[in-house]
Amino acid sequence: MAEIEIEQALKNVTQRMKQALLKRPEAHLQIPPRLVAVSKTKPPEMIITAYNNGQKHFGENYIQELESKGNDSNILEQCKEIKWHFIGNLQRNKINKLLNTPNLFMVETVDSKKLATALNTACQNRKRETPLSVMVQINTSGEETKNGCDPEEAGKIVKIIRDECPNLKLEGLMTIGAYNHDLSKGPNPDFQKLLQCQKKICEEFHLNPADLQLSMGMSNDFEHAIEVGSSSVRVGSLIFGARTYVNKGKGDNPETTIGTGLSRIRHMECADAYVNVLKSWKYSYPKEIHFVITKKALLDKIQATFACHFPLVTVTPQSRNSKASSGGLLQDNHAMTHAVQTNNSAMAATSGAMAEVRPMDVEMSDTNDSCPICLCDFTDKKTLDKCGHSFCSACIDHSFSAVGPYCPVCQTVYGKIIGQQPPGTMSTKKEKRSLPGFLECNLYKVEYEIPSGIQEKCHPNPGKRFYGAKRTAYLPSNKEGETVLKMLQKAFEQKLIFTVGDSRTTNMTDVVTWNDIHHKTNILGGPSRYGYPDPDYLNRVSLELETKGITPADVFGQKIKPKISN
Missing domain, CATH: 3.30.390.130 (Enolase-like; domain 1)
Structure with a gap:
């Protein structure tokens, strides 16, 4: 995203925040909310651009990424008043790593008494000059997939922070609202629950509501959050554009399997993400990256992306006829494993370089004695006229009906495909x-x-x-x-x-x-x-x-x- 686009995006979000504040009922506090620009997966250059356009508060979800950006020499030199918010799940064994971040302003995700105590002790051991600002994260929806404490436990955590954690400063409460709540059915219940928690805690500890902030609202719902009383909103994609993700594996290596099946990651997106990771790789490059692919068209997309960025890296096809795996991940007996052979010098020499795309000449393995769908001998064999692939008559008829009118092996289309897209x-x-x-x-x-x-x-x-x-x-x-x-x-x-x-x-x-x-x-x-x-x-x-x-x-x-x- 260009500098002028980030500048305009910040202006648009800020203006929308002001308009939303005007709609807030007079009974609520009229304090202007804070904008936290969520910069996860975005490079330091974008953060510096946003900072130069007046944005001071930035949020990160992952400790390693926050530590890296917080210690980036350009950010340290050009963004001296930057304020970092940690807004991701925090484990106690990662606290010291988190505290390595210069200009760490706030941790918004304290969700247990043990975490509050551990964070306080770590700050004390480091002899922080000022208390670290924190928020108590509350799981207002009760969903197991979301972090945060039970609303009934929030008061106990607040008491621990106030009474036993002198190195922490309680700033407020935080929640993640239901995604794309239908406002025609009323206010977001998660936001209402957080407002109730704020009222209860203020009454219990004799606090002024202005002294107990509410961090709620993201790119999809920040305006509604401000209207009902949010003190701080976390906005990312509206400022920096869509995010780029890579599927993480174990240890220091990226996961070496990609696909559109169980992992639900599209091949082209994975290839782009892997290239991005390898360009910024801090360790020795992996010797091989394996792709298990049943469709040559998908292989070409991945190979072409690597060829553009790493023209000296070789791709070695290893064709094999493979039955379905015991784990159920491989469902086609025409799968091929393609190993991308790498080495440090080749990667380093070509990282970032552009070259002509050179498609591989790959033969997809095939068999003539079994159906690619059921993996059994043919029953009433039926051969498709355009591509020549054969199936059991019942298998291909069911595939056309359930999946769509195209060959399951090569994707050649037979007829008009109608998708599942909702009206729009x-x-x-x-x-x-x-x-x-x-x-x-x-x-x-x-x-x-x-x-x-x-x-x-x-x-x-x-x-x-x-x-x-x-x-x-x-x-x-x-x-x-x-x-x-x-x-x-x-x-x-x-x-x-x-x-x-x-x-x-x-x-x-x-x-x-x-x-x-x-x-x-x-x-x-x-x-x-x-x-x-x-x-x-x-x-x-x-x-x-x-x-x-x-x-x-x-x-x-x-x-x-x-x-x-x-």
């Missing part, structure tokens, strides 16, 4: 500015809006509510970009852009997510940040659309529509 709108407008790498033309700004609703039979939990989404993407206005845009519009009409499922970035369930058609949601930042320049992006997304049965020939002669609904 796709708006397109042309803007007089350019994208990096496409300076000769303007850009198209594409805005998607999928409102919250009730899941249908095709979704994971029929009858249960799902939470909607708003997304923005960018395309160049040249001939290739316009073709891709028309293909995306057709995909939207066929309900293929989004689906309902689990979000890897927020860990929320029953939310609208992307459906394996990758979009550029940032103007700048390159492939690792879903932005430009990325010279091969239009080709890649075109191939992704073709795997869903939408080709350039399907949209030839069509006009770009300003707004469509599905």
